[in-house]
Amino acid sequence: MPFLTVADVLRLPVITAGLPRVAAGEEQLDRTVRWVHVTELLDPASFLEGGELVLTTGMPHPSDPTQLRAYVDQLADVGVAGLVVELGRRYQQAPPELVGACRERDLPLIVLTRGVRFIEVTQTVHALILDAQGELLRRAQHVQELFTSLTLRGAEAEELVQTAADLAECPVVLENLIHHAVICAQAGRTDGQVLEAWPRRSRTAATPDRAAVSGPEGWLVAPVDERGSRWGRLIMLPLASGPPFDPEHTMILEQAATALTLARLTGRPAWDRRAHSSVLLDLLHWRYRSRTEARLRAEALGLPTTGHRLLPVVVDHTEATRGGTSVTDHLAGELPTSGVKALVGDLSERRTGLLMALARASAWQPVVERVARDLRAVFGEGVVVAVGPSVTELGEVTRSFREAEEVADAVGPASWGRAFHVASDVGLPELLYSLRDDVRVQKYVERQLGRLVQHDARHGSDLLTTLRAYLDAAGNKSIAAKHVGLSRQAFYQRLHSIERLLATNLESGAQRTQLHVALTAFEALHGHTAGHPFGEPPP
Template sequence: MPFLTVADVLRLPVIAAGLPRVAAGEHQLSRTVRWVHVTELLDPASFLEGGELVLTTGMPHPADPTQLRGYVDQLADVGVAGLVVELGRRYQHAPQELVTACRERDLPLIVLARGVRFIEVTQTVHALILDAQGELLRRAQQVRELFTSLTLRGADPEEFVQAAADLTGCPVVLENLIHHAVICRTAGPPEGQVLEAWPRRSRTAPTPDRAAASGPEGWLVAPVEDRGRRWGRLIMLPHVSGPPIGPEQTMILEQAATALTLARLTGRPEWDRRAHSSVLLDLLHWRYRSRTEARLRAEALGLPTTGHRLVPVVIDHADTADADTTVTGHLAAELPISGVKALVGDLSEHRTGLLLALARASAWQPVVERVGRDLRGTFGEGLVVAVGPGVTELSQVTRSFREAEQIADAIGPGTGDRPFHVASDIGLPELLYSLRDDVRVQRYVEQQLGRLVQHDARHGSDLLSTLREYLVAAGNKSIAAKHVGLSRQAFYQRLRTIERLLGNDLESGAHRTQLHVAVTALDVLGGAGGTVRPASL
């Protein structure tokens, strides 16, 4: 029994002997009893602080219903846990005016049919309360040590939130100032849809100065700060069928919020980006158990999904460690200013993911073009912006993101001046570039061109360039000879040498196609004009 409630007190033998009957406030018996106060005063509110279980024989109660209602109002306003009236001295039964007043204020009213010794009640209950307080202090020390350990080893914010959820057994959400659910953790299987309509529900719960119940759903809310300024808050949602929030849960959430505040001082404070990255990676690999879960998680971060076109974008970029900001940080700062709804996060060290949510009737190309030109102007032309096909269902984003990644893999850095690329931009060079690490492509290049490249290296010749021009000219010898600046006779001689080295008939269209693929692959592999390394090596 970590904390006594009104219901717990009623089950104690010292109270049960009085045959207690609940006359009002039946649904408030889970209130925590902080203390027991015996009083026969008509105006006891000045001696109370809230949470007390008030014991009385009713001797001072006025006969005037208005004054009796005022007595109940005093108790309710100060926040007492309940009112216990012993029958026999003043009342033979609880007056209807008292019952009605307690019902209107939802104040538990317990009537004792038999007399009990109030001194025994206070001694018994106070002893239990003191034991519970001692247990709370011991528990607080354990919780403090746990969060201190997490802080000292630089734990991620997800670990703090998960620890709070595990310790309380309730869902816990970390959100920022604009009511985006940055992290959500539950202890065990989630109960219901925790994040359903999250921003709207969250705005109904004000933020107290310290951990306290707030809002119509009875959330426990604790502020999280960043260098003396409010950053967001930590929220614990009580289980619908479980007990109300008690002192232990409040203590745990306070400790967790303090640890998160310290973590923002000592660690990497980019929690919003981490949350975006986590959702994007979960979408990319579809780690969600259902479409509903994916929708709620995305919407809790402010991304509208219903009635919008979702456009996945992948940006490959070089190391920006020396820049004032990263590509991800730049996009996270600039997109909200332009009014674009999007998730922005790191997919890997040199790859940024972007999921745009645009109105279905609007064109996505102008938005992506602005993004691409802005990035190229800020970070140079060595990055690639690849766009997957727009979709209308969040479950389709995975496939579209995969296609954007394939486009990014196929488009080499610094290729052209286009602000973005789509699937139709992938030709033979781009396809071979995406397969550049495939040993089968390397072996094919070696088999087709190895002898020719080795001959050039041994003799200082340039037969590979001659072959390349001949293939580009689609087998037109006159045009190719003009491009390389050779006479037709000299050019023909080189072609015969190439045919002899490769054992191919250059007049054959099939052979020319094979060689064209090999030369293109060699170029994208970075071996143009150089030596092809055999695949076996």
């Protein structure tokens, strides 16, 4: 950062010639020097604005320790960068009362043991400050042009926040009004370190009207608005070992916050939904370096993970929206009103993921059934709700989510009547439905049933229905004939035709098993209701 600090001034030749010694405020030498002010007044505070390095010979300093302490308090209250006292004219050594007062106020006190020309100090330091201010103006123009370019090409919020973090070399967090960390851009520290106990820490820092330092941790905070009202805020966190924020940090954060505000003016970016989706996908594929990082990221979005039962749910939906509202947006709006804390996000174009946090002693089935029935009422019967096993550790969510996805893949139209589905609901029809895109399954169906399908197509017959009835009756011809409404003789003739076409023996249990699997797979491939490949069952 192109700003002069007290430590920088002490390294200048014009100062080192005076053999400077730091007598107090050693930990505050990284303060920015905004200007140099030479004064011998007893009440200089009325001429100062803060950030000045005050030079004095100490000539007018009072001898009374109380008045000397009041002099130091004035300087500290106005926020000067430091006090430089030249020895030799008034003092042969720094008075203990002056040193003690500066230490109490943590004000840098520099003693020059050899005389220097103050005019040379002011000229040198002011020239460097003006150069730094010119550099700041050039940097400000560059930063403004960069964020303007990002805004004009419609950059996403993640890129805007990351750009701010890269420019400032500090972590930057975008959060909403309820203190959920929507985006966290790293710079120098991991997400885990930045987001530790995030909601609690965030509430201790107030939101100023414009970028300013706030809170006990010294965060730099800038508001992010939407159409005249507050949406959230952008927060820059100081590095533990780095210097405090300077005007360039403030300028970067203000430009980034303005770009985010403009982004919200162009529409209603689903930043919260994208944040939820990102965490859910990272959990599904376990992209975290540790369980702690995963826990902190989830908790930063408002999901309690300790002392709760975590329930992964996958929702498949054929319609992306209904009345302009997507399944994901509908769930995100409805769940909080019912008191359910959850992450809700898109896993794919037609699949929504939920990770619910429920009380360990509560039953999850009523909650899921209520969610499922609400979705089917709004978006139709084609909505499939698949539930993975509940877990108590976030590290176990990945396995449970994958099981829920496997269940969702297996649920076909034949099973749409259930409100929700779990792994135990996956039988042979569901298994074959999940394998419907496998070429080997398709070839198997063709080898087993191809001739029968072709015969029905050419002759308008329904031998497939006859075969299904026979197999469902476990080979009992009388029951099967009655089910399809045929005489036993007519039914027997159809069975002989099937045996001839397929070159099989229907009396063989093994042969019937093969045909049963093939016919179930055929129904899965063609989306028919199980047991009735050509429509509804006869009355």
